[in-house]
Amino acid sequence: MFRRLPETASDSAEVTLWVDGEPRQVGATLSVAAALLQQHGWAEYRLHHDGTPRAPLCMMGVCHDCLITIDGEPNRQGCLVIVKDGMRIETQMPAAQPTPGASTG
Amino acid sequence: MSENSTSSQVAEVAIIGAGPSGLAAATRLAKAGLKPVVFDLNAAPGGQVYRQVESPQADLRVTGIDYRLGQRVVEAFRRARVDYRPDSRVWWVQRVDAGFELGVLHEGRSAVWRARRLILCHGAMERPFPFPGWQLPGVMTAGAAQVLLKQGGLLPEDAPILVGSGPLIYLLGWQYLQAGRPPTCILDLTPRHQWRLPLRQPVKAWHARGYLFKGLKMMLALKRAGVAIERDIDALEAIGDKVLEQIRYRQRGHWKQRPASLLLSHVGVVPETHLTRSLGLTHRWHAEQQSFLPVRDDTLSADENLWVVGDGAAIGGAVNAMREGTLSALEVIASHHGLTKEERDERDGLRRERARDLCARQLLDAMFLPPLNIDAMPEETIICRCEALTRGDLDQAISDGAEGPNQLKAFTRCGMGPCQGRQCSLNATLLLSRRLAQTPDQIGQWQIRPPVQTITLGELATSSMVENRAT
Numbered sequence: 001m002f003r004r005l006p007e008t009a010s011d012s013a014e015v016t017l018w019v020d021g022e023p024r025q026v027g028a029t030l031s032v033a034a035a036l037l038q039q040h041g042w043a044e045y046r047l048h049h050d051g052t053p054r055a056p057l058c059m060m061g062v063c064h065d066c067l068i069t070i071d072g073e074p075n076r077q078g079c080l081v082i083v084k085d086g087m088r089i090e091t092q093m094p095a096a097q098p099t100p101g102a103s104t105g
Numbered sequence: 106m107s108e109n110s111t112s113s114q115v116a117e118v119a120i121i122g123a124g125p126s127g128l129a130a131a132t133r134l135a136k137a138g139l140k141p142v143v144f145d146l147n148a149a150p151g152g153q154v155y156r157q158v159e160s161p162q163a164d165l166r167v168t169g170i171d172y173r174l175g176q177r178v179v180e181a182f183r184r185a186r187v188d189y190r191p192d193s194r195v196w197w198v199q200r201v202d203a204g205f206e207l208g209v210l211h212e213g214r215s216a217v218w219r220a221r222r223l224i225l226c227h228g229a230m231e232r233p234f235p236f237p238g239w240q241l242p243g244v245m246t247a248g249a250a251q252v253l254l255k256q257g258g259l260l261p262e263d264a265p266i267l268v269g270s271g272p273l274i275y276l277l278g279w280q281y282l283q284a285g286r287p288p289t290c291i292l293d294l295t296p297r298h299q300w301r302l303p304l305r306q307p308v309k310a311w312h313a314r315g316y317l318f319k320g321l322k323m324m325l326a327l328k329r330a331g332v333a334i335e336r337d338i339d340a341l342e343a344i345g346d347k348v349l350e351q352i353r354y355r356q357r358g359h360w361k362q363r364p365a366s367l368l369l370s371h372v373g374v375v376p377e378t379h380l381t382r383s384l385g386l387t388h389r390w391h392a393e394q395q396s397f398l399p400v401r402d403d404t405l406s407a408d409e410n411l412w413v414v415g416d417g418a419a420i421g422g423a424v425n426a427m428r429e430g431t432l433s434a435l436e437v438i439a440s441h442h443g444l445t446k447e448e449r450d451e452r453d454g455l456r457r458e459r460a461r462d463l464c465a466r467q468l469l470d471a472m473f474l475p476p477l478n479i480d481a482m483p484e485e486t487i488i489c490r491c492e493a494l495t496r497g498d499l500d501q502a503i504s505d506g507a508e509g510p511n512q513l514k515a516f517t518r519c520g521m522g523p524c525q526g527r528q529c530s531l532n533a534t535l536l537l538s539r540r541l542a543q544t545p546d547q548i549g550q551w552q553i554r555p556p557v558q559t560i561t562l563g564e565l566a567t568s569s570m571v572e573n574r575a576t
């Protein structure tokens with residue numbers, strides 16, 4: 001897990017993110033992947049197609065190991081999307097994934 | 106601003122990337138009255154090195170004084186008359202008669218842009234560093250840790266272990282120390298004799314003195330704080346069931362083990378060559394930088410009306426990238442309406458400074474040559490993370506007759522996953538080079554075709570390129 005520095009240099013506004021249905025307060029400047037690493041950690045971030053767990057490696061748009069479901073759309077690059085208030089995030093673990101075609105609203 | 110018209114939008118000069126080189130190029134062009142269009146993948150200007158510089162989340166005491174330079178550069182860019190388009194992915198570029206055509210994805214819609222002149226400022230990526238277990242959650246790059254620090258003031262909850270070679274390892278260790286959370290140890294993979302190079306190359310060392318003293322200061326601060334710096338390591342493994350639990354390393358012939366929850370690795374940076382390769386530019390293997398670089402002439406041009414500058418062309422650091430950005434802008438101004446006497450002097454001065462800095466860079470390249478070669482890694486080491494292909498899988502395909510990168514790709518799917526080969530291309534070529542006893546230039550790299558950035562079928566359907574082609 002990561003945690004925030006005790007005092008930050010400028011504004012530390014927060015937004016609410018829904019992670020696998022749970023509300024989480026996160027810093028408004030973070031990417032989705034960064035928010036997950038802070039609030040959720042790197043365990044159970046994503047299951048790769050070979051059945052092994054994966055989590056973000058590079059955080060700058062190269063590795064594609066941060067793929068995550070954002071507002072119902074799977075396989076988004078979590079490190080390139082900045083959090084927005086009310087955003088719904090699903091970690092891509094089989095148990096947490098919405099059934100295909102099911103309403104996500 | 107960004108209406109999705111079926112006809113293409115037009116730019117006199119387009120710049121891809123808003124890191125140090127892109128910001129400098131755009132600001133200098135604007136000063137000369139040319140209004141460039143700047144496309145950037147990120148939401149705010151600054152690139153990786155000056156990420157989040159407009160609303161810093163960590164104190165300068167932690168991020169370091171160099172960050173302040175980024176603030177000034179971004180401020181100048183914001184004041185300049187520039188058509189800045191953040192959150193814009195350039196997912197294909199091609200040459201057309203009058204210049205270039207670009208496919209730009211923004212908020213789920215793709216638009217076609219035409220540009221007469223193009224400056225590529227797309228930057229570098231961390232050199233992929235495969236070792237057994239590097240795919241485990243809990244192994245990240247030092248660059249990723251810096252992104253978290255800059256973007257949100259985020260620090261590891263438990264002290265991490267840092268491993269690799271090069272200045273960024275010590276910079277990150279020092280930043281964590283300043284923030285009150287030093288790493289437990291640093292595994293420095295740089296061979297000892299490479300640390301002695303500055304003594305044998307005094308002229309280069311003099312030009313590199315700024316870098317060397319900064320590194321020394323950080324190293325001493327870490328030692329004084331009790332951070333163990335381990336050397337003479339020639340093998341490394343990350344171990345864990347679902348997440349990282351332990352690391353093992355071989356030091357002077359003995360295996361050692363340490364518990365670890367977070368391992369941050371780094372073995373330098375290399376140019377990101379997807380755009381330049383997709384444009385069909387010639388790339389040559391650069392032995393000192395151990396990477397492929399697009400071939401440029403003295404004016405930093407790689408082709409007619411095309412410039413490639415900054416760390417996307419060759420690694421030179423942020424200050425050099427800004428110089429090259431300004432130089433490319435001056436070349437554009439020269440071809441547009443000629444240079445004044447002052448502008449020629451500015452160009453000549455920048456060229457001299459660049460030559461001095463590149464002299465220093467040669468020493469840094471030699472000191473921090475990437476350690477632990479790919480063919481020395483155990484066969485279970487994953488090379489292509491997306492397709493989960495190991496060194497053994499690739500070796501099997503090579504002995505089955507894969508004679509080059511395109512064949513290796515066709516035989517194994519290496520490089521065909523979502524990252525489009527960014528994490529494996531260089532290592533696949535190096536493995537082929539060693540096994541087939543040919544130079545990396547003889548082996549080459551597999552072909553890159555658009556899309557060069559991830560795009561969904563839905564987004565593709567909005568593309569005005571598709572509509573244009575249909576008519």
